[in-house]
Amino acid sequence: MSLTRRSALIGACVLALGACSTGTGGLSAAPKTVLVAGATGRTGTPLVAQLLAEGYTVRVLVRDPAKARAVLGEQVTYLTGDVTDPATLAPAMQGADAVISTIGAKGAKGPGRPEVIDYMGVKNLASAASAAGVRHFVLVSSRAVTQEDHPLNRMFGDVLKWKLQGENALRASGVPYTIIRPGGLTNAEPGKSAFVLEQGDKVTGQTTIARADVATICVQALKYPEARNRTFETHTVPGSPSTDWRAKFAGLKADPSP
Ligand SMILES: NC(=O)c1ccc[n+]([C@@H]2O[C@H](COP(=O)([O-])OP(=O)(O)OC[C@H]3O[C@@H](n4cnc5c(N)ncnc54)[C@H](OP(=O)(O)O)[C@@H]3O)[C@@H](O)[C@H]2O)c1
Numbered sequence: 001m002s003l004t005r006r007s008a009l010i011g012a013c014v015l016a017l018g019a020c021s022t023g024t025g026g027l028s029a030a031p032k033t034v035l036v037a038g039a040t041g042r043t044g045t046p047l048v049a050q051l052l053a054e055g056y057t058v059r060v061l062v063r064d065p066a067k068a069r070a071v072l073g074e075q076v077t078y079l080t081g082d083v084t085d086p087a088t089l090a091p092a093m094q095g096a097d098a099v100i101s102t103i104g105a106k107g108a109k110g111p112g113r114p115e116v117i118d119y120m121g122v123k124n125l126a127s128a129a130s131a132a133g134v135r136h137f138v139l140v141s142s143r144a145v146t147q148e149d150h151p152l153n154r155m156f157g158d159v160l161k162w163k164l165q166g167e168n169a170l171r172a173s174g175v176p177y178t179i180i181r182p183g184g185l186t187n188a189e190p191g192k193s194a195f196v197l198e199q200g201d202k203v204t205g206q207t208t209i210a211r212a213d214v215a216t217i218c219v220q221a222l223k224y225p226e227a228r229n230r231t232f233e234t235h236t237v238p239g240s241p242s243t244d245w246r247a248k249f250a251g252l253k254a255d256p257s258p
Pocket residue numbers: 037038039040041042043044061062063064081082083084102103104105106112117121140141142143181182183184185186211
């Protein structure tokens with residue numbers, strides 16, 4: 001299915017879920033031009049489709065525009081860059097009201113390891129966003145980042161520890177932010193389950209959420225001031241999808257000032 005067709009379908013789905021497009025917290029008051037880092041990834045691709053379906057102007061930071069174009073089509077603006085190279089990030093930020101990052105490490109070791117991508121890459125993005133006056137930065141992080149003994153740290157290059165350092169760099173950047181910490185990601189169909197948003201990074205059993213549902217949270221977070229400067233874990237459970245995102249975000253505590 002083409003990205004255009006998928007955008008239309010997802011747009012209809014998002015509207016059916018009651019996404020707000022009017023009022024002070026709606027699209028009219030929210031960022032309109034969004035830079036997506038990680039757009040070619042498995043969360044980034046449905047995220048771009050949802051943003052387009054909701055009428056956002058979408059810029060994408062990609063390492064290989066030709067490869068990305070085959071996935072994302074012609075409706076987005078391509079900015080060639082790499083989160084490990086700060087010089088490439090300033091031009092990408094130009095004109096962006098908001099940044100959404102779904103970047104993630106490739107492998108436990110080597111140039112794509114968590115320290116380089118999930119920490120330094122996020123830090124570079126946050127610094128560039130701050131310098132460019134970006135108004136909102138939405139970061140997809142992970143549940144369990146505060147759990148030092150979590151087996152994922154031993155298995156995958158201290159990925160959770162480095163993700164927490166990346167979160168901290170964003171909090172310290174001064175850019176208003178939303179940090180989303182999903183449980184295990186799946187490729188399940190979105191919009192079929194109830195969202196749980198919670199705080200405290202408590203030890204839980206296995207929790208999961210569809211990547212496209214994470215994308216939906218990213219898009220909703222752009223719209224509501226109640227989502228700003230919040231960090232929360234998320235997963236889905238059997239039930240009906242959320243309709244009142246303002247209330248869901250308002251139920252979260254703001255982070256203490258860094
Ligand atoms: N897997 C899970 O169960 C799980 C659970 C919780 C949280 N998470 C986190 O959720 C996020 C999204 O996951 P996902 O599965 O959608 O990720 P993914 O499919 O692996 O996509 C990662 C994206 O990051 C980009 N990227 C990597 N290094 C880059 C660099 N140096 N410069 C620019 N872009 C770069 C990749 O671009 P290319 O196409 O150029 O490679 C790709 O678009 C990640 O942060 C992941 O760690 C995952």
